[in-house]
Amino acid sequence: MYRHLQRTILVAILVAVPVVASAELNVFACEPEWAALAEEIGGDNVEAYSATTALQDPHYIQARPSLIAKVRQADIVICSGAQLEIGWLPALLQKANNRSVMPGTLGYMEASSFVVRLGITGDLDRAQGDIHPQGNPHIQTNPYNIEVVARELGKRMQEIDIDNSKSYKSNLEQFIISWSAAIERWEEQAVDLKGKRAITHHRSWVYLFDWLGIEEVANLEAIPGLPPTAAHLGKLTSEFSDGGADAIIRAPYQHAKPSEWLSERTGISAIVLPLTVGGTDAATDLYALFDDILARLNGVMTDG
């Protein structure tokens, strides 16, 4: 048995060695938006991998062997942070044995550390549910946040992959210019959304609403992270029976039933908004993500 195992291990090593990844810079992103951003700045010099898809709740991910293998090969790990990935990212980092992406190094980046975080509460108690002491982690729905993260990520890419730093620098500059133009376009499209009221499944959209001036009037989850209860939905039904909200919004990975149930009883439209790249068929990249979010919001909240 012992000798047999040794031989198996030797064969495994021989098989393993030739399949080493060849891209200049391997980026491991916890969420699709950061993988998309790394590709915007990195272009062909970057191989970006997203640990999650837009159809998965990034708070509840298994620390899968395939993800450990990807972190092992990464030059940069970029995640939303603010404890969004606390249930699995530490396990990946601990098992991946990759010292260049450990917290505290240049290769480890929590995007939320660089933006103004909303929803920071001083009073912390788990009885309040799934709350994050460092604030709401879903920062990607405000395009200004994307830009701040882009600058930091671009800076780090230039430092880590010095050979291609010129390319990262010019790509970043190009991205900032076209992103700023896009923001202006989106803000024009969003003029009529200001002051509209939304019911959401979970507090996933606070940064989007902060940007567009939309008011969040209720959540389907009575306690963040716990499934919506019948009692709470009943209460919302009577509260919003005469309108009082312009849309019921959920992310693609959130359960459809509660919002459809409330929509049927109140007549308020229930919609799915892509929370990240890939969340809808139209949201193919970062630009298309915001195009689609605004198109969908305008579709139910305004006449245009």
Next chain:
Amino acid sequence: MRTIFPASAFLLLAFTVPAAAQAQDDDIEALRAAVAELRADYDSRIAELERRLAVAEQNASQANYAAQQVTVATAPSTGAASSAFNPAIGVVFQGQVRQTDALDGEEEGYVLGETEVIMQANVDDKFRAWLTAAIALEDGESVIEIEESWVEATALPAGFGARFGRFASGVGYLNEKHSHQWDFADQPLPYQVFMDRRYFDGGVQLRWLAPTDVYMELGGEVLQGDGGSSGLNSRSLFANVGGDLGTSSSWLAGASYLEPDDSSSISIAHFVWKWAPQGNWKQKNFVFQTEYFERSDTVTDTGWYAQAVFQPVQRWRFGARADALQLDADADDPRRFTLMVDWSNSEFSRLRLQLGRTDDGTDTSNEWGLQYIHSIGAHGAHDF
């Protein structure tokens, strides 16, 4: 670039105008005329520049604000300064009410399980330390057992990782899992009999992870072991491979070899398969796992278990497990079948009902238990 240059030249001119104007009054009118002319010519370009300036200012203030926020968030307040580096501390509470009709059954009625106290933190940029202390009642006496007390090197090169101290051996699948992570209230029979529930020991562990897309981990340990005056007479080797099948399924398989002492050895093979629709674990998921054990000294004993746990909706899980031993010395080979259902209000609380039927070859006995697992404080990430 061509559009920016004349516009910035104009701006430069505009800024120098007041100084020049003070010096030479005569030129004022001429300059004003020039400015007016330029303004007319470059009106659209100025508008464009102003827009960019506005965006830049917005970004700058956003970045500034963010920087302040980071400083505020990371700077400990004076009151908390002395506790700012406290390790992450978590406590897991466990216990159960159980009943059995077996003649030589275990304790019945309310049984307090181990209360696990876990503390962990980075020591510095190269080491991380972990303590698991289990507080338990044994025959009415409170005992504190050090389950794990280890230090891990976090900055080794080339995919190596090392751990030293007392830890749960990396062999098998369930051995490293804390009792609060188990899907049933008790360990499968081979773990109970061959591993003394979980094999803990003191020593050194070295692990290496291949730089491949298929997960491939090799590890070995030198441990203190039982018996033998010289000590360090236990060793182990283990290899794990794993990956994904599409976005919904992932798997892990492994082989391990453990010599707990000079005269015996245990070989283990394990396989785990996890599934969730589109990989979205929160609402619905399924886990199948199985392990096979072979222990040899002068004789050879074997054992196995296979279990499946299904979560059809958030909070509720249903599980079934079969486990058995084939003991060379014993004509009565035990077989057992267990069912469980558990309800988790959140990630931190779980209530579980478990029913079991054991056939030890001559007699059949039944048991049931109602278990709770609650955790407070910091809770580390769980392995696959």
